[in-house]
Amino acid sequence: MSAASTTQSQRENWEGEARGLAHPVDGKLDTRHGAILYLDDVTVSFDGFRALNKLTLDIGVGELRCIIGPNGAGKTTMMDVITGKTRPDSGSVFFGQTIDLTRHTEPEIAQLGIGRKFQKPTVFEAMSVHDNLALALAGNKSVWASLRSRLTGAQRDRIGELLATIRLTEQHQRQAGLLSHGQKQWLEIGMLLAQEPQLLLLDEPVAGMTDAETEKTAELLLTLKGKHSLMVVEHDMDFVGSIAQKVTVLAEGSVLAEGSLAQVQADERVIEVYLGR
């Protein structure tokens, strides 16, 4: 497994590179065996229909993994399971060596360091771009803290950095609901980064983006790689080709193939599920 070879010195290099994007992977998580996320034999059924069928998958520390697969393959359901939205019928989901995600709620999982971008871009439409980012910032998320909360200088700077990263500096006062589809996607990615997660799950991040925006997104994700672990679900093969080292193909709720994009695209079974039977 390629990511298993992620060394401390490599990580420090990345820290230097992606300055201003996010904070380094937290040392607290036990990732001794090189993987940050393990799904083992996960099954999810909806009224007897198996959306995930004995799915087994793992993501290495600092890896950028692309997940592809036809509509209904279970990609979004897999993210629902990882983030605590859906409980699996059987199987286990581990974050690092020790944290069993099936025992935690969505907010707990978010605080453990997993950020998620939804398939349909979801931001707080009534609030300004700035306030969206401010709300997503890492920190104490209790009711009591929210009553006494004031942005610190460091937090303001951080929001400034994030605004620059997602290219919305000019629009920071704008109501998020008025942004274009692509800009909302960017804002949501910015909100994920504000959370300083170790693992980012991105469900179709470039859907509805222009070619130029897609390209910028690819650049951004590549700078995040190493510092963070990423799982990206996309249908846009050009985009996948531009960022992926390793691609996993899901079909009917389990892994069909894994390898480089060229390898999986040459796989007979993959061609079959994409062309229909």
Added chain:
Amino acid sequence: MSQPYSLKLAAAAGPRATTLGLGLLLALLMLLPLGHWALPEGHALHVSAYTLTLTGKILCYAIVALAMDLVWGYTGLLSLGHGLFFALGGYGMGMYLMRQIGRDGNYQSDLPDFMVFLDWKTLPWFWQGSEHFAWALLVIVLVPGLLALVFGWLAFRSRIKGVYFSIMTQALTFAAMLLFFRNETGFGGNNGFTDFKRILGFGIAEPATRAVLFAATVLLLALALWGAFWLVHSKFGRILTAIRDAESRLMFCGYNPLYYKLAIWVLSAVLCALAGALYVPQVGIINPSEMSPGNSIEIAIWVALGGRGTLIGPVLGAAIVNGAKSWFTVAFPEYWLFFLGFLFIAATLLLPNGVLGLLRKKGDR
């Protein structure tokens, strides 16, 4: 129904001008009790007991509308049971007022008249302490507050939302009404409490007493408005709108909506209860009809008509609807409900942001 309403709008309307106008209005309202108490009855500027009571009652409703706006307008939880919290606050105060009657009731007994009528010999346990004003205040805050806490905990923890939540709140107030209708429950059955004589030893119909009760209501409204403004402009307030607009996004940002909902829900319930406690001595009666489902639905209409998520809008809405109601029920009593229904439909179709939205649109031009 789920149209997001910008906090920015409220800010853009000129916070200073709004605060000033509001302060002025509340100060003017304070002249009413003065005009009632200090000026003799023949005086051209004398404010009649009727006018003062009616205005005081409307102000209590305005507080309820404000409380409703916090949970519905800002947090997206449509309660159709807020009348219950109002009524419980009213009953808490009513118990104290019943004890203040002392032996001046029809049966000249230490027990409230309805208990004598039921042939009860001693006070039931839950009436113990009700002769103390401080105890009454505790009951007024704690009983509705705890009920809201328990109900909210169960509902929010099970992630009951939308229509299901509304139906549950409606069922809660309906069940409470049926309970309070029963004589054996110990709250005067369908007659409730009335014929109050005194509060804190002062005659309840005295001009000075009326004036003070009215002034206390204005004060509570002012405090509630100020507190609510502060709250919705804090990070807490932004989290409430986030719950309304994209709850799952908020959860994946690491916030647990349960505690935020619970906090605003309980606060709103207690505010309603305080309004109810001020309503009863001014209006002079409390009975289970205050818990009828229709009453709670009406509260939602005030808020929708005034403008959800604006704080001032619902206050206006409560004033407009209840002002119209007091005139209508005298002039055309049988048409009031039709008119109310018409108002609601018109507001929903024509004024998605309520009266306040309309005023602001005019102001922007």
